[in-house]
Amino acid sequence: MCGIVGYVGSKSALPVLVEGLKRLEYRGYDSAGVALVGNGKVVVTKSKGRISVLEHLLDHDDHSSTGIGHTRWATHGAPNDINAHPHSDATGRLALVHNGIIENYAALRTYLGGLGVAFATDTDTEVLAQLVGHFYDGDLEKAVKQALREVRGTYGIAVVSAEEPDLVVAAKNGSPLLVGVGEGEYIVASDASAILAHTTQVIYLEDNEVVRMSADGIRTTTLDNVPVTKDVEEIEWTLGQIELGGYEHFMLKEIFEQPDAIRDCLRGRIVPDEGTVHLGGIADVARELTRSRRFIMTACGTAWHAALVGEYLFEDLARVPTETEYASEFRYRNPIIEDGTTVMAISQSGETADTLAALKEAKQRGATSLGVVNTVGSSIARETDAGVYLHVGPEIGVASTKAFSGQVVVLAMLACYLGRRRHMSQSAAIDMLQALSRIPEQIASILEQNDACKAVAEANVEHDNWLYLGRGYHYPVALEGALKLKEISYIHAEGLPAAEMKHGPIALITEQMPVVFIATRGTQYDKIIGNIEEVRTRGGRVIAVATEGDKRIASLAESVIYVPDTLEPLQPLLSVVPLQLIAYHAAVCRGCNVDKPRNLAKSVTVE
Numbered sequence: 001m002c003g004i005v006g007y008v009g010s011k012s013a014l015p016v017l018v019e020g021l022k023r024l025e026y027r028g029y030d031s032a033g034v035a036l037v038g039n040g041k042v043v044v045t046k047s048k049g050r051i052s053v054l055e056h057l058l059d060h061d062d063h064s065s066t067g068i069g070h071t072r073w074a075t076h077g078a079p080n081d082i083n084a085h086p087h088s089d090a091t092g093r094l095a096l097v098h099n100g101i102i103e104n105y106a107a108l109r110t111y112l113g114g115l116g117v118a119f120a121t122d123t124d125t126e127v128l129a130q131l132v133g134h135f136y137d138g139d140l141e142k143a144v145k146q147a148l149r150e151v152r153g154t155y156g157i158a159v160v161s162a163e164e165p166d167l168v169v170a171a172k173n174g175s176p177l178l179v180g181v182g183e184g185e186y187i188v189a190s191d192a193s194a195i196l197a198h199t200t201q202v203i204y205l206e207d208n209e210v211v212r213m214s215a216d217g218i219r220t221t222t223l224d225n226v227p228v229t230k231d232v233e234e235i236e237w238t239l240g241q242i243e244l245g246g247y248e249h250f251m252l253k254e255i256f257e258q259p260d261a262i263r264d265c266l267r268g269r270i271v272p273d274e275g276t277v278h279l280g281g282i283a284d285v286a287r288e289l290t291r292s293r294r295f296i297m298t299a300c301g302t303a304w305h306a307a308l309v310g311e312y313l314f315e316d317l318a319r320v321p322t323e324t325e326y327a328s329e330f331r332y333r334n335p336i337i338e339d340g341t342t343v344m345a346i347s348q349s350g351e352t353a354d355t356l357a358a359l360k361e362a363k364q365r366g367a368t369s370l371g372v373v374n375t376v377g378s379s380i381a382r383e384t385d386a387g388v389y390l391h392v393g394p395e396i397g398v399a400s401t402k403a404f405s406g407q408v409v410v411l412a413m414l415a416c417y418l419g420r421r422r423h424m425s426q427s428a429a430i431d432m433l434q435a436l437s438r439i440p441e442q443i444a445s446i447l448e449q450n451d452a453c454k455a456v457a458e459a460n461v462e463h464d465n466w467l468y469l470g471r472g473y474h475y476p477v478a479l480e481g482a483l484k485l486k487e488i489s490y491i492h493a494e495g496l497p498a499a500e501m502k503h504g505p506i507a508l509i510t511e512q513m514p515v516v517f518i519a520t521r522g523t524q525y526d527k528i529i530g531n532i533e534e535v536r537t538r539g540g541r542v543i544a545v546a547t548e549g550d551k552r553i554a555s556l557a558e559s560v561i562y563v564p565d566t567l568e569p570l571q572p573l574l575s576v577v578p579l580q581l582i583a584y585h586a587a588v589c590r591g592c593n594v595d596k597p598r599n600l601a602k603s604v605t606v607e
Ligand code: G6P
Pocket: 300, 301, 302, 303, 304, 346, 347, 348, 349, 350, 351, 352, 355, 398, 399, 400, 600, 601, 602, 603, 604
């Protein structure tokens, strides 16, 4: 979604801003813009479309050393040139970029309109820019604070003024912002990727904090002017991790990174031969977790699918009642949080607005909270009582792949950890953890079948409707396989528990309908074979993911991708990989923009 970058220092701001905006592209956007401050004025350049379009419009001879930039993902107002950020006040001496939503923008617009302010755009952001302009008397920081005290909603903002050319003022509430601390320069951004090329030293801003950045230094205060001392932290991620490194797309790179990503996720956390799990991030709440009588996992998108695998793992291995809730539903349905409830927020970015809000709601109602998050220092990570980071490295491709695997691995470790404190025998834990430690090499062997997955995609890509069916642990995998296909190839796909097929979807089956069965050996193997027969009888095109050596499936399915055997609770970690590859190749085959699918955002920071 929207991205912010702002620079102040001794260099020309423009190249830093453009490079930063390019690094933010992966989040999803529909327009972009830049404001540069110098020679007593603010020059705003913005346009609909890709950053490459904006680059043609920019004055590359402008060497101003202060500026702000933005990638916009439209919420209020169409994605066009005029609604793109930065937005200015009526005098044109200020420019502001904003992530988030100003909820009371209509009331503020009416108020300012009554004072004679004329609006040029349909956006909530312009209202904020005009409000800052309304209060501005030569002190930008003061005006920003006055304006923000009138605002309801979420924001990450960066503001500049022609009258204070060496200054960027930034503030946040609910949308992430961090400041990169370089040598005589500061870069504010919504995402570490826009900073990493310049420095790994960062300061994370908290809600209701305002930072004043000039080449001489930075000062952070609260909205109420209380000074705040900030720690400078080190970002673990490297530039190489956010670059393509020879792969055609980030999604493919991240699929292939899964063996190493899972090794990193497991490192130092399990002792398979003892059946023990060590998770430093939950030490402070170990008692509460062990005593929890109920777990609620809340998430969105792919993370919700991982959470659903987690629900099965927690109930199966730890024998503790667990539910998975869409964050957007959970937060608004007056949820019941009894004593002894732990709410877990699962999120790659750690910034998903609904997940963050659900977490806050649960905490307010007295739940213990636990984060399963990839991005270190993100809002969800900091809002939870305790948590486990994925450590799978940055995920840039909009279609989540290695984060799903990391989430399932963390949930499997947590299930074993809790299981051992409840009913799970040491030998069962040893079996599970030994199997878990073999997963990276098993995924590597599945990746060797990339060409076979490509062939399946190519053979079926002209069909516009696909079904994905699985039972038990493979039901969430069916959902995830269908989501992967639809989000990047725009083929309509539905995932279902295989038994539900008979209650409606079977009516859709024709020779034009590829049906992907996740049919590895396990407790429900015979049942799923029955479902495959039902589809075959009706002429459906059966694609199966099966266990290596399964000859029976080969005689039933049109195409089979084989995965190694593992314990049933861990099978999703293997069976999902061919589905990721099939979706990837289908999208490439259809000429789709794999890493930047239409209308989608990597990090959904608005409701
Ligand atoms: C967006 C992304 C998905 C992701 C979901 C949840 O929809 O496109 O890939 O699964 O948000 O994101 P999170 O960062 O909370 O895991």
